[in-house]
Amino acid sequence: MKKFFKIFGSILLLLIIGAVIYYFANNEPLPEGEKGKEADALAVKMFNAINHDAFENTEVITWSFRGTNFYTWYKENHRVEVSWDENKVILNTKQPENSEVFVKNKKVDNPEILQKAKNFFNNDSFWLVAPYKIFDAGTERRIVNHKGNEALLITYTSGGSTPGDSYLWILDDNYMPTSFKMWTSIIPMGGVSATWSDWKNTESGIILPKSHTLSLFGMQIPMGTVKAYNPDANALANKVLKAIHHDAYQETQFLEWSFGGKRSFKWDKENNIADVSWESFRVNLHTRELDKSTVFFDGEKQEITDEEIIKRAWDIFNNDSFWLVAPHKLFDENVIRTVQKVDGKDALFVKYMSGGSTPGDSYLWNLDSIYIPKSYKMYVPSMKMNGVSATWEDWITTESGTLLPTNHTFGNGGKLSMGEVKGYN
Structure with missing residues (x-):
């Protein structure tokens, strides 16, 4: 038994050492950037590339997140159907107190499930429509030199479930997002990147991602059957x-x-x-x-x-x-x-x-x-x-x-x- 714990302890120590080395090798500090007209101008070019006007007028968006959480978002009515496992929440994004919660198709009063639905929606919708949120209230925009090219750093000072998060958008020559780097409270390592390149042109005219790949161990985030229509x-x-x-x-x-x-x-x-x-x-x-x-x-x-x-x-x-x-x-x-x-x-x-x-x-x-x-x-x-x-x-x-x-x-x-x-x- 002592030999087992000795071997287990050695493996655990090696894993910890490996994790520490990985962290220090890949952790990046939040880059500095300049706020002002140039940053806003770059953000507008990104908006035009992704057809933000169409997003403003889109009526319904549907998707899923990693095959577990499913959404139908009636955007103009500020209403989202969020479902997972045996739960379904009709979430009122403007007045959450007017939301409805169902478990096994039976209406219930369950604040915990309602809060979970809000958190799911805040996170999972961000992975779908984050490029359209760069001018949201409480955002700060900075222009950053990234490998000799202009990149757009967005910091969310308020809103969502984790205010204070920052994202550095990497753009192509046409100002389309190709990836972003993250500095967030839920990921302890700064600069983890995710692709934004598996795009789909939708019926309503907006461009939405079908999946993402993270630099962190190649993790995949499928967005399911993505649709946007009017x-x-x-x-x-x-x-x-x-x-x-x-x-x-x-x-x-x-x-x-x-x-x-x-x-x-x-x-x-x-x-x-x-x-x-x-x-x-x-x-x-x-x-x-x-x-x-x-x-x-x-x-x-x-x-x-x-x-x-x-x-x-x-x-x-x-x-x-x-x-x-x-x-x-x-x-x-x-x-x-x-x-x-x-x-x-x-x-x-x-x-x-x-x-x-x-x-x-x-x-x-x-x-x-x-x-x-x-x-x-x-x-x-x-x-x-x-x-x-x-x-x-x-x-x-x-x-x-x-x-x-x-x-x-x-x-x-x-x-x-x-x-x-x-x-x-």
């Missing part, structure tokens, strides 16, 4: 599509229209081919395979295809078709939908993150009483449009059964006619 905005968008008979639009094969009397179109939507005509040019534009397009000048087919003319036709088609069918594109890929109030009524804010000629453009749709668009405001940075308004008027029901606009009026009184609009099969 059900109220989706419901409003579906009302618009129903009002303009979008089902019929999807089945429509041919669309014809003109643009301000200057350009004319015949679009074989089913086969992704559009005849685009302006001045002396006509381009048979293959919208999905531009290299198959052909150019006609004064009615003569050009044997050598002019790529610049193809590109011009493509840009014209993108712009001019949008003025005809934009309301039918509310659920295109990489479109972010949110609800905004305009004069006390719900309006639909739509941002196109990809596609078209100028991705990143946004439009605020105002709707009539039956959800047909009557106007929008345009936010197009490339054209320096910041809230330019235009009506969507004189809607017609086409032969194919869908609704399309035939005229627009701009805020300055200018008119834009779509000519003789047709939709048929």
Whole structure:
């Protein structure tokens, strides 16, 4: 027995010595940094990279933490469903005293479980949305030189479960977070790092991590099935599509229209081919395979295809078709939908993150009483449009059964006619 304790004591001593060596070899002091405008400017660049505006408007976020704690966060309503083991808490983040606690689906009065849910949410949500919290109340921002590059040091002087914690965000060339280093009360060693690189683009437009890897023994933190979406905005968008008979639009094969009397179109939507005509040019534009397009000048087919003319036709088609069918594109890929109030009524804010000629453009749709668009405001940075308004008027029901606009009026009184609009099969 004495021999056993001697061997055990030796192993324990070696482990302690190893832990001490590891600690002193890897422990880092909290870096010094400069507060002020430069630090805030770097934080804003990080905000823009992660699309913070979309986070502010996100309605629902779901995830789990290490496969044990599960969350549905109704962010705008300040309510979170937190569940683990046989416990479920409907946590009111604004007024915790109004929260509800359930054990085995039975409502109970249990302050300990409620406090545990609050602590779980504070910790586990931080691992999901920490980059969006760098301007929270009680935060201090400092700019730090880290290996020759600018990094952002955030200190939480209040809030959460462990105020006083600091995090050094390491950013890439586009100001996206790739990792952070931690100086926290629950980890005795300073400078432990965690990856922030396994990102997911969500439906609501925000970017969220699916997992993290810690430098401390390679520990993994999976975030489960991460989702962020806007059900109220989706419901409003579906009302618009129903009002303009979008089902019929999807089945429509041919669309014809003109643009301000200057350009004319015949679009074989089913086969992704559009005849685009302006001045002396006509381009048979293959919208999905531009290299198959052909150019006609004064009615003569050009044997050598002019790529610049193809590109011009493509840009014209993108712009001019949008003025005809934009309301039918509310659920295109990489479109972010949110609800905004305009004069006390719900309006639909739509941002196109990809596609078209100028991705990143946004439009605020105002709707009539039956959800047909009557106007929008345009936010197009490339054209320096910041809230330019235009009506969507004189809607017609086409032969194919869908609704399309035939005229627009701009805020300055200018008119834009779509000519003789047709939709048929």
